[in-house]
Amino acid sequence: MHIQLRVGAFITIMCALVSITILVAGCSSSDPVATTIIGRVLHDSDHRALGDVEVTDNNKVTTTVADGTFALRLNDIGTVTIYVLGEGYEMAQREVPAGEGIKSAGTFYLKPAALPGFGHITGIVADAGAAAVGAQVWVGGNRAITDADGRYTLYNVPTGQQTVTASTGSKSGTTSAMVISLRTVTANIALSSGPPIGPF
Numbered sequence: 719m720h721i722q723l724r725v726g727a728f729i730t731i732m733c734a735l736v737s738i739t740i741l742v743a744g745c746s747s748s749d750p751v752a753t754t755i756i757g758r759v760l761h762d763s764d765h766r767a768l769g770d771v772e773v774t775d776n777n778k779v780t781t782t783v784a785d786g787t788f789a790l791r792l793n794d795i796g797t798v799t800i801y802v803l804g805e806g807y808e809m810a811q812r813e814v815p816a817g818e819g820i821k822s823a824g825t826f827y828l829k830p831a832a833l834p835g836f837g838h839i840t841g842i843v844a845d846a847g848a849a850a851v852g853a854q855v856w857v858g859g860n861r862a863i864t865d866a867d868g869r870y871t872l873y874n875v876p877t878g879q880q881t882v883t884a885s886t887g888s889k890s891g892t893t894s895a896m897v898i899s900l901r902t903v904t905a906n907i908a909l910s911s912g913p914p915i916g917p918f
Contacts (some may be wrong), residue, residue: 777792
C-alpha cells in the first residue's frame with residue numbers, strides 16, 4: 719500500500735516538473751517577437767501618396783494603400799532592412815530597428831526612374847535670397863514642391879528648351895532650362911513680387 723502511494727506521488731511530482739519545463743520553454747526568449755513596421759510612401763517631386771507599392775524585408779511582403787501608408791508584420795529581432803519597390807520608380811531602402819510592438823520606418827520618397835527622351839530638372843527657389851519652402855514648381859503638367867532648403871526636382875521632363883515656373887501663391891518667378899535625355903540639369907528660380915501664377 720505504501721509503495722503504491724509513493725509511486726503515485728512520484729508520478730504526480732514528475733508530471734508537475736514536466737509541465738513547468740514546458741511552460742518555461744514556451745516563454746523562452748528564442749521565440750519570435752511580433753513586430754509591425756509602419757510607414758508611408760510618397761512621390762519625391764510633389765509628395766502625393768503612392769498606392770499599390772510593394773514593401774518587403776525580402777521575406778514578408780505587403781503593399782501600400784491609397785494614402786501611401788503600409789503595415790508590414792514580421793517575426794524578427796534586431797534591425798531589419800525594408801525595401802520599397804514601385805513600378806517605374808527607383809528602389810528605396812532603409813534599416814529599421816525591430817522588436818516587439820509597432821516601429822515606424824518613416825516616409826519614403828520614391829524617385830521616378832529615368833526614361834529615354836526625358837531628363838530631370840533640379841534647383842533652388844529663392845525669395846529675397848532665402849529658401850522658398852513649399853513653393854510649387856512646374857513645367858507643363860509636371861510639378862514639384864520645394865523642400866526645407868527650397869530645393870525641387872522635376873522628373874522626366876521632355877527634352878528641349880523648357881520654361882520652369884515657381885509660385886508661392888503671392889510671388890512667382892520663371893527661368894528656362896535645356897533638358898537633355900537621361901541627364902539632370904540645374905535651374906534656380908528667384909521669386910519676384912508679381913501676381914501669382916497657377917500651376918495649371
